Amino acid sequence: MKSSVIAIIVVVIALILIASAVGIYVVDHNNTAAKTTPQTLVVEESQYPDSLDPAVTFTTPGWEIMNQVYQGLVAPNGTSETTFVPVLATNWSISSNGMNYTFYLRHNVTFSNGDPFNAYVMWFSLYRTMTMNQAPEFILGQNMATNNTATNNTFNITPTILNQINYTSPNSTDIQIMGNVKQSVQVVNPYELTIHLGYGYNGYLPFNQFLMTLTTPMAAAVDPIVVEANGGVVAGQTNQYMSGNAIGTGFYKISAIVPSQSITLVENQNYWGKNLPQNQLNDAISPPHIKYVAIEYKPASAIISDLKGGKAQIVEAPVTDYSTLNAIKGITVKLLPIQFGSSQNSYFVYMDQLNSSFENIDVRMAVTYAINYTGIINSVYGGHAVQWIGPVPPGFEYYNQTISGLSPYNYDPALAAQDLNKAGYRSVLPNQTVLKGIRFPTLNFLYDSDSSSQISAAQIIQQNLAAIGINVTLKGLPFPTYTSVVFGLASNSTQYPIGINFYTEDYSASIDYVSALADGYYNGTSDYYNSTVFNWSVNASTSFNDTAIAQNLTYITHAMYANYSMAWLYVPYFMSVNANDVTGMIPNTAGSGAGYFMYYNTVQFT
Amino acid sequence: MEGKQELAYFILKRIAVSLLVILGTIVIVFLISHYLSRDPAALWAGPKARPSTIAAVIKRYGLNEPIWVQLYDFIKDFFTGNFGTDPVTGLSISSEVFFYFPNTIELVLTSLLIIILSGVGLGYVAAINFGTRKDAIIRIIYTAAWASPTFLVSILAVIVFSSYLPLFPSSGMYSPTIIPPARITGMFILDSLIGLNFGDFVDGIYHLILPAFTLAFLNFGIITRISRNGILGVKWLPYVKSARARGLDEKRVNRHHILRNGLIESNTVIAVMFGWLVTGDVIVEEIFSWPGIGKFAYSAISGDDYPVLIFIVITFTILVIAANLIADIMYAALDPRIRLGGSE
Numbered sequence: 023m024k025s026s027v028i029a030i031i032v033v034v035i036a037l038i039l040i041a042s043a044v045g046i047y048v049v050d051h052n053n054t055a056a057k058t059t060p061q062t063l064v065v066e067e068s069q070y071p072d073s074l075d076p077a078v079t080f081t082t083p084g085w086e087i088m089n090q091v092y093q094g095l096v097a098p099n100g101t102s103e104t105t106f107v108p109v110l111a112t113n114w115s116i117s118s119n120g121m122n123y124t125f126y127l128r129h130n131v132t133f134s135n136g137d138p139f140n141a142y143v144m145w146f147s148l149y150r151t152m153t154m155n156q157a158p159e160f161i162l163g164q165n166m167a168t169n170n171t172a173t174n175n176t177f178n179i180t181p182t183i184l185n186q187i188n189y190t191s192p193n194s195t196d197i198q199i200m201g202n203v204k205q206s207v208q209v210v211n212p213y214e215l216t217i218h219l220g221y222g223y224n225g226y227l228p229f230n231q232f233l234m235t236l237t238t239p240m241a242a243a244v245d246p247i248v249v250e251a252n253g254g255v256v257a258g259q260t261n262q263y264m265s266g267n268a269i270g271t272g273f274y275k276i277s278a279i280v281p282s283q284s285i286t287l288v289e290n291q292n293y294w295g296k297n298l299p300q301n302q303l304n305d306a307i308s309p310p311h312i313k314y315v316a317i318e319y320k321p322a323s324a325i326i327s328d329l330k331g332g333k334a335q336i337v338e339a340p341v342t343d344y345s346t347l348n349a350i351k352g353i354t355v356k357l358l359p360i361q362f363g364s365s366q367n368s369y370f371v372y373m374d375q376l377n378s379s380f381e382n383i384d385v386r387m388a389v390t391y392a393i394n395y396t397g398i399i400n401s402v403y404g405g406h407a408v409q410w411i412g413p414v415p416p417g418f419e420y421y422n423q424t425i426s427g428l429s430p431y432n433y434d435p436a437l438a439a440q441d442l443n444k445a446g447y448r449s450v451l452p453n454q455t456v457l458k459g460i461r462f463p464t465l466n467f468l469y470d471s472d473s474s475s476q477i478s479a480a481q482i483i484q485q486n487l488a489a490i491g492i493n494v495t496l497k498g499l500p501f502p503t504y505t506s507v508v509f510g511l512a513s514n515s516t517q518y519p520i521g522i523n524f525y526t527e528d529y530s531a532s533i534d535y536v537s538a539l540a541d542g543y544y545n546g547t548s549d550y551y552n553s554t555v556f557n558w559s560v561n562a563s564t565s566f567n568d569t570a571i572a573q574n575l576t577y578i579t580h581a582m583y584a585n586y587s588m589a590w591l592y593v594p595y596f597m598s599v600n601a602n603d604v605t606g607m608i609p610n611t612a613g614s615g616a617g618y619f620m621y622y623n624t625v626q627f628t
Numbered sequence: 629m630e631g632k633q634e635l636a637y638f639i640l641k642r643i644a645v646s647l648l649v650i651l652g653t654i655v656i657v658f659l660i661s662h663y664l665s666r667d668p669a670a671l672w673a674g675p676k677a678r679p680s681t682i683a684a685v686i687k688r689y690g691l692n693e694p695i696w697v698q699l700y701d702f703i704k705d706f707f708t709g710n711f712g713t714d715p716v717t718g719l720s721i722s723s724e725v726f727f728y729f730p731n732t733i734e735l736v737l738t739s740l741l742i743i744i745l746s747g748v749g750l751g752y753v754a755a756i757n758f759g760t761r762k763d764a765i766i767r768i769i770y771t772a773a774w775a776s777p778t779f780l781v782s783i784l785a786v787i788v789f790s791s792y793l794p795l796f797p798s799s800g801m802y803s804p805t806i807i808p809p810a811r812i813t814g815m816f817i818l819d820s821l822i823g824l825n826f827g828d829f830v831d832g833i834y835h836l837i838l839p840a841f842t843l844a845f846l847n848f849g850i851i852t853r854i855s856r857n858g859i860l861g862v863k864w865l866p867y868v869k870s871a872r873a874r875g876l877d878e879k880r881v882n883r884h885h886i887l888r889n890g891l892i893e894s895n896t897v898i899a900v901m902f903g904w905l906v907t908g909d910v911i912v913e914e915i916f917s918w919p920g921i922g923k924f925a926y927s928a929i930s931g932d933d934y935p936v937l938i939f940i941v942i943t944f945t946i947l948v949i950a951a952n953l954i955a956d957i958m959y960a961a962l963d964p965r966i967r968l969g970g971s972e
Contacts, residue, residue, distance in 0.1 A: 062805055072674075073718050078718060080675065080676075155680060155681050155684055156674065156677075156681060157673055157675060157676055157681055158674070158676075159678070159681065160676065160678050257684070258680075258681070258684030258687070259684070259688060260713070260718030262713060262718060262720050262723075266719050277805070278805070280800070280802070280804065280919055281727060281728070281919055282728075282923050282927070283799075283800050283801060283804075283917050283919040284800060284804035286804040286805055316804035316805055317804075318917070319917060320798065320799045320917045323783050323786055323915065324786055324798035324799045327786050327787060328790070328798050330791050331791055331794040331798075333797070333798070500930045502716075502931045503671060506667065506671040509675035509676045510670045510675075510677075538676075
């Protein structure tokens, strides 16, 4: 037979086989889907996790996986951001001065691979996070450290020590090291652990949000046997194995990872919580209802398409898609209370006060009054955002007290032009009258070029500023580079003296925003620092008296407001989007599940 | 014998030149990426990183060394097989590339098969029916496909075939609940077949169809055009007229005298196209969330992840060099009139 004929026959057979296979699959898939739908919850979002190591990940998608697979000592109590429930601890006590937290740990807890959990494991886990010293380490590093060799040298936990200890059956030397009372984390006995605050960079001070910091993945229990079998702990370095694998004590474990495509969680068959009586369970530890949670990472076009086709039950989407999503049948779209928006993105325009152009408060006032806040909110977000006054974000604890007597900055181009002229610069009134002065220098205006909403907002602000006589050159940077500038050291931003910035929570507490935006460290982009404000910030984070905390936060808010340190822009609402038959999501601003809830174990669908 | 020696010399010469090209690629990409990324440590350390964290990153990646020292270390590590750790993901760079690359090959080979079948077939039909309505329609189709923006066709494919006609999944390489088979080739459908896991195989095919046809649709035009032109180039040559004059059946003339000789150029372009598709499917992979090297390259570029980016560019370079080499060899092998190197 001729080769061409053979080739044609082969191709035809191949096509028939493929077509048949697809046909069989489609039929089978539909039937399977009908049979197994309640077994698999499909969640879709856009960003793949940065890492699967709880000591490294610092993104919402990363924390979403961590919260299902790993567990810490405590967790937020349902929707509350101020009360907590026990997870790997059964209960805890706090010393009267707020410096010592003693946790009594659960017995019979195991990792999904069967390895045991105890106080030694928790000791290892906390020191591992601090030793690795990755970006989110500061969440623990505020109050704890691996050593105090610079002060009175009572402890120095090195990687060698961490890697040498036998955490299942420690010898007397190991127990002596872990039991040292003069260190950050002390093992009292195999099921009792005390954390001593005061060794971190906050200094010897209590921290009223310490329990909230312990709800983050940085404080999750990690299996030392797994770590030691895969490279151990190295100071200042990530661990290749832990970056791509996750073995925790949680109710789910990872069943499949397709990098950049999906991560699938399967119920942990060895989950310790299954053995607890009903009256000891809480939302953070209950066994899951759904066997599989498939989290897929897709572009917006595919997410909307899948939602329409019923292929996804929960999705994360920006509020700018609100109308599109609302038009899809069988889908529930809700604008969550504003604190959920705050926990994601609280926007402001920064003005670098170390730059000569913004030393003058009149210039900062001019910029502040030149911006059409309502115009941006309506144009960019379809009205689904609120103006705010920082640094405490709207909806968070104490926000209403802090802004009492203040109104959000208003759009007043005439006042803006007068302020600019008062600073000695040429400006233009709304009626086109030119007020004489020297021309304001053209400055670079920074924004995130990966964000369509920031692109639109930057263009509007550029027009607003040009209208009064301030010309800026828009400089967009891709998100990773942009964040390295706005969340980096002050020197990173010198070439961008003004721009759009935002804050997103590290842990769910007002003080996280306040200390970041008001104490001159992370707000390198504005370089606003005032020692009195700093002291108020310290008072607000160390006091256990609500009135005193509110008072100090109010002082800070009013001081920054009067200083025009930032032009507080807006907080877009955050949406929950799910199929109508999905229930059980418990919203909490500390949560990362689809951006707004902690755990998938409570989720159900029919 | 002389021909074989000439071919061997040609291949050796090309390999030597290729090594220089790879070295040059490393140097150029390294310097460009270093220039563009002025503060990689801040970026790799992550947002809000403390100065001590940034210092650790600088130390680990030798970023405080002069750029020539960094370049020397990089080249030395590369040629000794030490590809290092991805500073953004914390994973081994070689493991990442060896995961993503076969996924791209799977997509590209499937697309290429579709391109060959449709491109050569339509080119043949158009040429045989030169000047007719059939020819005109085929030319319109391939020109339109060739001119279509990749992002537009990809998004339309998702909207039409996944949303309005929910025939195929919108994205992904296989269903997320599947536990992938043992990696032998790294290509999911092939590994499923080897592991005799037909359910996974079918699932893989089901996910492959839409992105593969989209990529093929965007690229079949060039093969169609070259096939058509090649066939037209020989259609009226004297030896074809002679065949007809000898009374041969028209179909036989078309297949044996026209098609075979008219497709020499297409064959060589197909080899080049393989390299072209691998390097050019970034947008398709991004829109279909296909976990391939293109998608990986995209994330590396946006994350200033230049250790990974250099590795990917080198992979692409090697592939394009190999594809071109194969094309040259095929060209010489298929057409004995052609002499390698151009000398007599």
